[in-house]
Amino acid sequence: MLELKNITYRVPESDTDAQSPSDRTIIHDLSFTFEAGGFYAITGPNGSGKTTLAKLIMGINEITSGKIIFNGSDISKLPIHERSKAGIVYGFQHPARFKGTTFRDLLSIAAGSDDEEKLIEIISRVGVCSLEFLDKRVDSKLSGGEIKKIELATVIAKNPKVAIYDEPDTGIDLWTIGPMVELLKREQRENKTTTIVVSHNKAFLEAADTLLLIKDGEIGYSGDLAGAVSILEDSSVCKFNELCQGEENAQCYR
Numbered sequence: 052m053l054e055l056k057n058i059t060y061r062v063p064e065s066d067t068d069a070q071s072p073s074d075r076t077i078i079h080d081l082s083f084t085f086e087a088g089g090f091y092a093i094t095g096p097n098g099s100g101k102t103t104l105a106k107l108i109m110g111i112n113e114i115t116s117g118k119i120i121f122n123g124s125d126i127s128k129l130p131i132h133e134r135s136k137a138g139i140v141y142g143f144q145h146p147a148r149f150k151g152t153t154f155r156d157l158l159s160i161a162a163g164s165d166d167e168e169k170l171i172e173i174i175s176r177v178g179v180c181s182l183e184f185l186d187k188r189v190d191s192k193l194s195g196g197e198i199k200k201i202e203l204a205t206v207i208a209k210n211p212k213v214a215i216y217d218e219p220d221t222g223i224d225l226w227t228i229g230p231m232v233e234l235l236k237r238e239q240r241e242n243k244t245t246t247i248v249v250s251h252n253k254a255f256l257e258a259a260d261t262l263l264l265i266k267d268g269e270i271g272y273s274g275d276l277a278g279a280v281s282i283l284e285d286s287s288v289c290k291f292n293e294l295c296q297g298e299e300n301a302q303c304y305r
């Protein structure tokens with residue numbers, strides 16, 4: 052349904068902070084098919100290429116080579132707004148805050164309607180019950196959790212075929228992660244949303260039908276959590292050291 056065919060993403064030497072003598076390949080000849088309606092968690096060490104992969108699917112970054120096929124059409128060259136029209140929506144790791152704009156404005160744009168009943172229905176799906184929240188200004192005064200809820204609501208409001216969330220638990224307290232996972236699972240179940248979550252969080256790894264472990268811009272493992280356990284396992288039996296290139300990175304999976 053969403054096929055990544057041998058995709059590579061390379062950045063020129065001048066764009067990297069390293070003094071490398073040549074271009075740097077961030078995603079390397081990666082192929083994978085996301086099936087319609089599946090729940091996928093993309094995980095892996097810091098800097099392995101997870102966000103880059105998500106951005107390539109959305110078209111925020113353009114692949115250097117390979118193909119991205121969505122429902123039979125080649126979308127590799129389509130700009131973000133065209134991919135969005137086709138049903139692919141991206142939730143940012145650090146959502147933008149706009150001076151003077153209210154949540155109602157953002158949500159109305161996302162939903163394509165300012166019908167209050169519809170907006171209320173959407174905010175209640177993300178666990179916001181207060182109508183007053185709609186008129187909150189989306190600025191630096193919002194908490195990390197509030198801004199994340201707004202971001203989730205704007206993704207959901209678009210009724211995406213494919214929803215991509217980059218570390219949706221950033222700034223969210225431990226007690227809110229469970230309901231957030233539930234929300235995304237419900238969206239998957241009820242709207243058949245293909246859900247792709249970039250996360251280090253165990254709750255999302257457990258919720259996923261399929262896990263993709265990214266290492267150095269390649270897929271180190273794809274499959275269910277049970278199959279990944281031996282790789283992700285902690286302490287003495289941790290085999291992820293090998294994938295992570297070291298104890299320090301492996302710590303994040305414990």
Ligand SMILES: Nc1ncnc2c1ncn2[C@@H]1O[C@H](COP(=O)(O)OP(=O)(O)OP(=O)(O)O)[C@@H](O)[C@H]1O
Pocket residue numbers: 062066067068077095096097098099100101102103104
């Ligand atoms: N446009 C770019 N130019 C130069 N380097 C880049 C670019 N995009 C990504 N990188 C580098 O590619 C590597 C992978 O970045 P990416 O953000 O995809 O990692 P990640 O796996 O999402 O990490 P994290 O878990 O820390 O969020 C990093 O070293 C990053 O600095």
